[in-house]
Amino acid sequence: MLEIKNLKKRYGNFELDCSFHIDNDQVIGLVGRNGVGKTTIFRSILGLLRPDSGEVHLFGKPVSQLSANDKGRIGVTFPNSFISEGFTITDVKKTLSATYSATFNISEFEQKCEQQKLPVDKKVKHFSTGIQAKLKLLLALSHEADFLLLDQPTSGLDVIVRKELLAMLQAYLGQKHNRSVLISSHISSDLEQICDFIILIDDGKIILQEETDHLLNNYGILKVPAEEYPSLDKEFILATKKRKYGYACLTNERRYYQENNPKLAVEKASVDDVLELLIKEEK
Numbered sequence: 351m352l353e354i355k356n357l358k359k360r361y362g363n364f365e366l367d368c369s370f371h372i373d374n375d376q377v378i379g380l381v382g383r384n385g386v387g388k389t390t391i392f393r394s395i396l397g398l399l400r401p402d403s404g405e406v407h408l409f410g411k412p413v414s415q416l417s418a419n420d421k422g423r424i425g426v427t428f429p430n431s432f433i434s435e436g437f438t439i440t441d442v443k444k445t446l447s448a449t450y451s452a453t454f455n456i457s458e459f460e461q462k463c464e465q466q467k468l469p470v471d472k473k474v475k476h477f478s479t480g481i482q483a484k485l486k487l488l489l490a491l492s493h494e495a496d497f498l499l500l501d502q503p504t505s506g507l508d509v510i511v512r513k514e515l516l517a518m519l520q521a522y523l524g525q526k527h528n529r530s531v532l533i534s535s536h537i538s539s540d541l542e543q544i545c546d547f548i549i550l551i552d553d554g555k556i557i558l559q560e561e562t563d564h565l566l567n568n569y570g571i572l573k574v575p576a577e578e579y580p581s582l583d584k585e586f587i588l589a590t591k592k593r594k595y596g597y598a599c600l601t602n603e604r605r606y607y608q609e610n611n612p613k614l615a616v617e618k619a620s621v622d623d624v625l626e627l628l629i630k631e632e633k
């Protein structure tokens with residue numbers, strides 16, 4: 351579906367330098383702090399910026415060679431871009447019909463707007479934040495896109511709306527095979543629920559790519575008292591950070607430490623825990 355090879359883009363001191371790929375039917379979550387390059391990756395995939403070097407292939411073609419038909423197979427949400435604020439749902443429907451004449455299903459769209467309680471006659475600018483976010487996602491899902499590029503679709507939303515958005519996305523993916531997603535979020539618990547793989551990025555570089563289930567089942571945080579740290583078996587320790595009680599150590603072999611160090615506090619690691627320890631590593 352998507353292949354990114356040695357993609358480089360420099361802005362002043364910041365340099366994006368990454369490679370990864372997405373297969374058909376895969377949902378990949380991109381997680382990282384503010385300003386680490388997530389949107390730069392999204393914009394590169396859409397051909398909205400020219401990389402300094404490297405390759406981005408989508409649907410087997412360099413993105414610069416995608417036809418209008420290929421571009422119609424991409425569904426997108428960006429945090430700061432939206433349809434004209436003066437539009438109503440009626441205007442939105444007309445635009446979608448004109449843009450995606452072959453794939454936009456108006457009755458299905460109307461049905462989804464009704465299900466999600468989108469006001470039909472109100473201007474989009476008067477929609478609440480949650481309803482605007484739902485409309486954004488509905489737009490991305492409205493034209494049979496095979497590849498979804500969702501940049502922070504759940505940002506700034508309450509837990510109920512976030513769950514509703516994720517359910518909409520899951521329903522869409524469940525309808526048909528060969529649909530893939532690249533989704534970014536600062537709320538990694540959202541991504542833990544829906545992503546097959548998680549990519550952690552920091553300062554323009556990928557610091558970890560891991561299957562979500564593997565990460566949640568095998569990664570762990572060891573809480574090691576300072577006096578025990580020197581003698582700790584560090585074979586499967588990926589990163590360490592000083593804490594008040596001693597050291598927090600990230601492992602990708604939680605059970606190894608649970609079995610061999612029964613007195614040690616060994617907890618499951620969330621995606622946030624992993625990110626925090628990897629980006630602030632102290633050896």
Ligand SMILES: Nc1ncnc2c1ncn2[C@@H]1O[C@H](COP(=O)(O)OP(=O)(O)OP(=O)(O)O)[C@@H](O)[C@H]1O
Nearest residue numbers: 361362364382383384385386387388389390391536
């Ligand atoms: N057009 C541009 N001109 C100059 N600098 C830019 C430009 N676009 C991005 N940057 C810089 O590149 C870096 C990465 O930005 P990017 O928007 O990709 O990060 P991000 O991970 O998406 O951040 P956020 O989570 O806050 O949206 C930042 O330092 C940003 O200031």
